Amino acid sequence: MTERLAETTRRVENLQQLEAVVTAMRGISASRTQQAHGLLLGLRTHTAVIAGAISQALALMPEDRQPATARTRRTAVIVFCAEQGFAGAFNDRMLDAIGTQKDTRDIFLIGTRGATLARERGIPLAWQSAMVPHATLVAALAGRIADALYDWLSDQAGRRVDVLVPTWTAGGGIMPEQRSLLPFDFRRFAVSAPGQPPLITLAPPVLLARLAEEYVFAELCEAALTAFAAENEARVAAMLSAKGNLENMRSDLQALERQIRQEEITAEVVELASGAAARRDVGIGQQSA
Numbered sequence: 001m002t003e004r005l006a007e008t009t010r011r012v013e014n015l016q017q018l019e020a021v022v023t024a025m026r027g028i029s030a031s032r033t034q035q036a037h038g039l040l041l042g043l044r045t046h047t048a049v050i051a052g053a054i055s056q057a058l059a060l061m062p063e064d065r066q067p068a069t070a071r072t073r074r075t076a077v078i079v080f081c082a083e084q085g086f087a088g089a090f091n092d093r094m095l096d097a098i099g100t101q102k103d104t105r106d107i108f109l110i111g112t113r114g115a116t117l118a119r120e121r122g123i124p125l126a127w128q129s130a131m132v133p134h135a136t137l138v139a140a141l142a143g144r145i146a147d148a149l150y151d152w153l154s155d156q157a158g159r160r161v162d163v164l165v166p167t168w169t170a171g172g173g174i175m176p177e178q179r180s181l182l183p184f185d186f187r188r189f190a191v192s193a194p195g196q197p198p199l200i201t202l203a204p205p206v207l208l209a210r211l212a213e214e215y216v217f218a219e220l221c222e223a224a225l226t227a228f229a230a231e232n233e234a235r236v237a238a239m240l241s242a243k244g245n246l247e248n249m250r251s252d253l254q255a256l257e258r259q260i261r262q263e264e265i266t267a268e269v270v271e272l273a274s275g276a277a278a279r280r281d282v283g284i285g286q287q288s289a
Helices: 002-059 090-096 112-121 135-153 204-288
Strands: 074-080 105-110 127-129 159-169 173-182
Touching: 002 135, 002 204, 074 090, 074 135, 074 204, 090 112, 090 159, 090 173, 090 204, 105 112, 105 135, 127 135, 135 159, 135 204, 159 204, 173 204
Parallel strands: 074 105, 074 159, 105 127
Antiparallel strands: 159 173
8 A cells, every 4th residue: 555655646746747847838838929929010010011102102003004913823822830749739720721622732831740740641742841939030931931932933923822820719729811922912902092102213113013022021921920829829728728637637646645645544543453452352361361
């Protein structure tokens, strides 16, 4: 029984150490989520400024030379998955969102754990990259994605690029959101009302092209930041669930530990009482003799 008590006590101590690790991981993920959401506010303001500039630049273009959206023939899909583990069903939901048309799509996947699962599912990847460890490095990741996309686009014109962005909701968990990235659709920008034209140093078509490139880069940054925040939010939820399970297991083991200790004390008391009774019986026997 002593060995059983020692084993139960050791398991309780191990669970307490594991709870400390889970709590630390939850704290780190929560901090990263907060940082990512703070950066998203600034990035969206930056994107809105570019959108305003595009609206003004469109007003400088003659109506018969307004940029048109090209027809597309082949599609690339940028998929953001989890970089690390303990993120629940994050990867499964993102890979399920790709659909069954894998042969007609080129998959650009971000996230080491997601890439491993994609290979296990037999999903061919045209390009892959690890997710950045900190939100402040998202711009570098967006640059790598943009370089890979422009290499892919250089093969032939008329290609489409979509982005599958993971968003986190408290009630539904990870939800993939599909966004269209390319070809760039100028129709979604309202042309500025006539007024004093802005001062420019580039021809309007060149200016529009460069603004469109900057807008696409900003969209990639926003998608990567949203994915970074969603992964850490999913990890916070997973760690909360794990902590609850660990607390229940620890409570059960502590109850078992108390029960074993009580049984051990009871056995010792019974043994002592039996020994005292035996000695008493011996004494009575000797007195009778």
